Amino acid sequence: MGKPALLDDGDGADTTASDLLAQAPCGFVSFREDGTIVYANATLGHLLGVDVHELVGQSFERILTVPARIFYQTHFFPLIKLHGRAEEIYFTLRAGSGAPVHVLANAARTEVSGAVRIDCVMLRIHERQKYEQELLHAKKAAEGANAAKMRFLSMVSHDLRTPLGAISGYADLMLLGVRGEVTDAQAQDLRRIKEVSYFLLGLLDDILTFARAEAGALTVSRENVTVDSVVARVEAIVAPQFETAGIAYAREPDRAGLSVCADPDRLQQILLNLLGNASKFTPSGGKVSVRWSVDGDRVRIAVTDTGRGIPAELLTQIFEPFVQVNREIDARKQKGMGLGLAISRELARAMQGDITVESVVGQGSTFTVSLPAA
Numbered sequence: 562m563g564k565p566a567l568l569d570d571g572d573g574a575d576t577t578a579s580d581l582l583a584q585a586p587c588g589f590v591s592f593r594e595d596g597t598i599v600y601a602n603a604t605l606g607h608l609l610g611v612d613v614h615e616l617v618g619q620s621f622e623r624i625l626t627v628p629a630r631i632f633y634q635t636h637f638f639p640l641i642k643l644h645g646r647a648e649e650i651y652f653t654l655r656a657g658s659g660a661p662v663h664v665l666a667n668a669a670r671t672e673v674s675g676a677v678r679i680d681c682v683m684l685r686i687h688e689r690q691k692y693e694q695e696l697l698h699a700k701k702a703a704e705g706a707n708a709a710k711m712r713f714l715s716m717v718s719h720d721l722r723t724p725l726g727a728i729s730g731y732a733d734l735m736l737l738g739v740r741g742e743v744t745d746a747q748a749q750d751l752r753r754i755k756e757v758s759y760f761l762l763g764l765l766d767d768i769l770t771f772a773r774a775e776a777g778a779l780t781v782s783r784e785n786v787t788v789d790s791v792v793a794r795v796e797a798i799v800a801p802q803f804e805t806a807g808i809a810y811a812r813e814p815d816r817a818g819l820s821v822c823a824d825p826d827r828l829q830q831i832l833l834n835l836l837g838n839a840s841k842f843t844p845s846g847g848k849v850s851v852r853w854s855v856d857g858d859r860v861r862i863a864v865t866d867t868g869r870g871i872p873a874e875l876l877t878q879i880f881e882p883f884v885q886v887n888r889e890i891d892a893r894k895q896k897g898m899g900l901g902l903a904i905s906r907e908l909a910r911a912m913q914g915d916i917t918v919e920s921v922v923g924q925g926s927t928f929t930v931s932l933p934a935a
């Protein structure tokens with residue numbers, strides 16, 4: 562406190578503290594405990610569109626709207642009396658024209674030579690309200706765009722799904738020889754057509770699930786399921802993949818019959834993704850295992866591989882959508898889009914669980930799904 566700090570900038574201008582206060586970019590008013598205004602700065606006069614000299618001697622309540630007056634008497638004034646200050650109070654002043662002027666006020670009770678004053682600074686919040694409105698509009702527009710994106714994705718995935726089903730269906734018929742004998746080369750091409758259409762169907766599913774998760778529209782059921790049963794279903798799907806890739810597979814349950822509280826289809830989707838990745842990123846001769854055990858009120862299902870591993874600085878990023886360790890190679894050779902882990906983690910979290918990863922480059926990785934024990 563004490564004297565105001567003022568720098569003499571040597572330009573001969575005779576600036577005083579009261580000049581600065583008069584022109585400060587916020588309204589300032591000082592009044593006695595009985596409400597009589599003893600000082601009002603020019604900025605406040607400007608805010609209210611009145612001559613400040615007219616304000617001096619008037620009651621502070623005169624520059625308030627009726628509701629603000631009630632608020633002043635029941636809250637503002639008692640607060641200052643009790644605590645000596647009031648901060649970040651929304652107030653509505655009444656301009657000379659009668660128009661409301663919204664301000665944010667800080668007030669403090671001061672006592673100089675026995676005279677009590679209430680000093681109050683006021684910042685106009687006209688701009689802030691405008692920004693809030695703009696933010697609200699932007700939020701509504703974003704929500705609208707999100708809903709439109711969801712409709713578009715559902716429509717596209719539906720419209721692509723039907724012809725894709727027909728493509729693989731006709732390929733099946735031709736492979737069965739329904740349209741006549743096919744040569745070995747033709748059969749190989751037909752199998753490729755089927756393989757690619759399955760791959761595209763999988764991508765469509767991923768895009769749709771991801772869009773749902775983004776829109777907060779992901780639904781999961783909660784039931785008691787044994788981990789063995791889900792792992793068995795997943796194994797039946799991935800076993801040929803491991804065999805073709807020359808990877809040894811083992812399941813190592815801590816205890817048979819362990820159950821989790823989860824959506825069995827969603828858990829299957831997560832494990833399919835983790836085992837699919839393990840087979841994609843583990844070279845021939847490597848090993849993949851699935852282990853599960855209880856840890857307090859959780860069951861942890863760990864998928865471990867002896868594959869290429871993931872650099873430490875990318876361990877958190879790979880859970881972000883469209884992130885791949887080696888984008889060029891992974892997207893083309895491993896047929897991925899970088900959505901699998903993002904979806905898996907969303908699904909795990911929707912079931913009150915999570916997925917974590919540990920990895921050493923060149924040695925392998927362990928992805929662990931934790932879920933509530935049943």
Ligand code: ADP
Pocket residue numbers: 834838839842866868869870871879884885886887891892896897898899900901902903926
């Ligand atoms: P996708 O497999 O479709 O590329 P994911 O989200 O499932 O997408 O995985 C993201 C990336 O994380 C992969 O492209 C790969 O670079 C890396 N990754 C995932 N699992 C493994 C793993 N078991 N070993 C090594 N890298 C992995």
